[in-house]
Each structure stands twice: as C-alpha cells, then as structure tokens.
Amino acid sequence: MDFNQRLWDDRQMVELQLKVYSEPESPYLIQKNVFEAMRYSLLGGGKRLRAILALEFCRAFGREPEEALPAACALEMVHAYSLIHDDLPCMDDDDLRRGKPTSHKKFGDALALLAGDGLLTLAFEILSREDTVELLGPARCIETIRVLSCAAGEYGMLGGQVADVLGSGRAMTKSEHSEMVAMKTGALLRAAVHCGCIAGKAGKEQTQAALRYAEQIGTAFQITDDLLDVLGDPRLMGKNVGSDQRADKNTFVTMLGFHEAQRRAFSLFEKASEEISSLFGEEHFLMQLTDWMARRSQ
Numbered sequence: 585m586d587f588n589q590r591l592w593d594d595r596q597m598v599e600l601q602l603k604v605y606s607e608p609e610s611p612y613l614i615q616k617n618v619f620e621a622m623r624y625s626l627l628g629g630g631k632r633l634r635a636i637l638a639l640e641f642c643r644a645f646g647r648e649p650e651e652a653l654p655a656a657c658a659l660e661m662v663h664a665y666s667l668i669h670d671d672l673p674c675m676d677d678d679d680l681r682r683g684k685p686t687s688h689k690k691f692g693d694a695l696a697l698l699a700g701d702g703l704l705t706l707a708f709e710i711l712s713r714e715d716t717v718e719l720l721g722p723a724r725c726i727e728t729i730r731v732l733s734c735a736a737g738e739y740g741m742l743g744g745q746v747a748d749v750l751g752s753g754r755a756m757t758k759s760e761h762s763e764m765v766a767m768k769t770g771a772l773l774r775a776a777v778h779c780g781c782i783a784g785k786a787g788k789e790q791t792q793a794a795l796r797y798a799e800q801i802g803t804a805f806q807i808t809d810d811l812l813d814v815l816g817d818p819r820l821m822g823k824n825v826g827s828d829q830r831a832d833k834n835t836f837v838t839m840l841g842f843h844e845a846q847r848r849a850f851s852l853f854e855k856a857s858e859e860i861s862s863l864f865g866e867e868h869f870l871m872q873l874t875d876w877m878a879r880r881s882q
Contacts, residue, residue, distance in 0.1 A: 601657050625699060631880075634656070655711065655783060661704070661710070731778045731782065740767055740775075748764055769802055800853070801852070804877070807845050808880060810835040814842065
C-alpha cells in the first residue's frame with residue numbers, strides 16, 4: 585500500500601473513533617460547553633503520530649490495528665489535554681494552535697482548563713470501558729492503563745512540564761535538559777509504542793527493542809520541534825514560531841547550536857531506523873514513518 589494512503593487511513597480510523605468517544609450523551613447537558621471545548625481541541629487536526637505509532641506497532645506484531653484503537657485514542661486525548669494546558673497564560677501563553685485560536689482564547693481560561701481535565705479523565709474511562717475489556721482482555725487493559733498513567737504523570741509528561749516551567753529563564757545543564765525532554769516529550773511517544781506492543785502481544789525482547797526505538801525518536805522529535813521553532817513556517821505549522829526564544833527556554837538549539845542539533849537529530853533517526861530494520865526489515869511501513877518524521881516541516 586502507498587505510504588500516504590496508509591497514513592491517511594490510520595488517521596481516519598482514529599478521527600472517526602475520537603468523534604464517537606467524545607460525543608456527549610445528550611445535547612441538553614448542563615455541562616455541554618465543556619464537551620464543545622474538549623472536542624474543539626481533540627478534533628482540531630494534528631499529525632496523530634502517537635496514535636499511528638500505537639496502531640502500527642500493534643499491526644507489525646501480527647494483530648489487527650483495531651485492538652490498539654482504544655489506546656491510540658486515549659493517547660490523543662492525553663496529548664490534546666497537554667496542549668490545552670501548555671497554551672494557557674500561566675504556562676506558555678500561546679494564542680494559536682493547529683492554525684486556529686487556542687482553547688483559552690476561544691473559551692476562556694477556566695473552560696480551557698476544565699476541557700483539559702475532561703480529556704485526561706476520558707482517556708482512562710475509554711481504556712476501562714466494558715467494550716475495551718472485551719476487546720483486549722483485563723490483563724492487556726490494566727497494563728495499557730499503567731503505561732499511559734505513568735507516561736502522563738509526575739515521572740513522565742507532567743514532570744517534564746514542571747522542569748520546563750522551573751527551568752525557563754535559567755541555563756540548564758545538558759543532563760537536566762535531557763531528563764526534561766525524556767519526560768516532557770519522550771514519555772508519551774514511548775507510551776504510544778509500548779501500548780502498540782501490548783495490543784500486539786509482543787514478546788519481552790521485541791518490546792525492549794521497540795522501546796529503544798521510541799527513546800530515540802522521542803529525543804529526535806523534540807530536536808526537530810526546536811529547530812522548527814527557529815526556522816519553521818507558521819503557515820505550515822499552524823502555530824507561532826520563535827516562542828521558545830521569547831520565553832527564554834532551554835532547547836536543543838540553545839544547548840547545542842543549530843547545526844549540532846541538526847546532526848544529532850539525523851543520528852538519532854538513523855539509529856531508530858536500525859532498530860526497526862532489525863525487527864521488521866528494511867521495507868516496513870515503520871521505516872517509512874521514521875523517515876517521514878525526520879523530514880517533517882510542521
């Protein structure tokens with residue numbers, strides 16, 4: 585199958601299921617405004633990379649991608665929640681996301697905050713629903729919940745956000761910066777791959793190799809983000825660029841310099857490709873996906 589068609593098919597599968605999962609039970613609910621705010625950010629586009637990684641690793645290990653669909657959607661809910669909160673005035677104070685006003689610009693700070701809370705809790709509701717348990721069995725559901733909750737929590741994405749907030753305006757050491765990136769960006773990408781392995785019933789050694797891949801792309805993905813914040817096209821990215829510099833943030837560009845950051849990203853994507861090649865061969869879709877990530881412009 586053509587790479588772009590497969591990418592589109594995966595995205596469509598996720599988009600359709602996200603609409604189902606986030607649909608309010610009634611249009612007359614007293615809290616209907618929070619559903620509108622949740623769906624505004626959740627269904628507002630994006631690369632759906634985390635969801636696609638979960639689907640494709642599940643497929644790569646011989647299971648149907650539908651078995652990873654609840655986890656894929658939960659990952660996107662946690663990611664959307666993090667973006668809503670990240671954009672708030674008390675955090676990065678951004679007014680544009682995915683080419684449209686950020687949640688707090690559209691709905692106000694309070695409703696945006698609550699929409700993020702709603703998406704986070706909905707993610708775990710989805711993973712513990714009766715239909716999900718029937719699809720995966722209790723053991724795989726519990727393991728998926730454990731992996732995602734750890735990735736989102738104080739030793740994962742939340743912890744990385746704390747380090748980012750407290751690190752703004754002061755120079756971090758390279759060790760501190762690496763630890764922050766591993767939590768803030770890397771944890772959820774690792775969780776996406778791990779959830780795909782769980783859904784795909786991967787063996788222990790296969791899962792370890794997949795997680796090595798995830799660690800490499802997690803760092804490389806953040807380096808690319810930092811590079812795009814310097815030279816990216818706002819029209820393609822759907823958000824303002826230069827925000828890291830304005831906020832005096834520690835990035836791979838400030839830590840390493842632009843060209844060294846480019847070189848490191850290239851090296852990490854190469855290593856990630858080697859892991860995929862050893863697992864699934866040179867022609868696998870995940871090889872193409874890794875190359876697509878390395879060449880992205882948004």
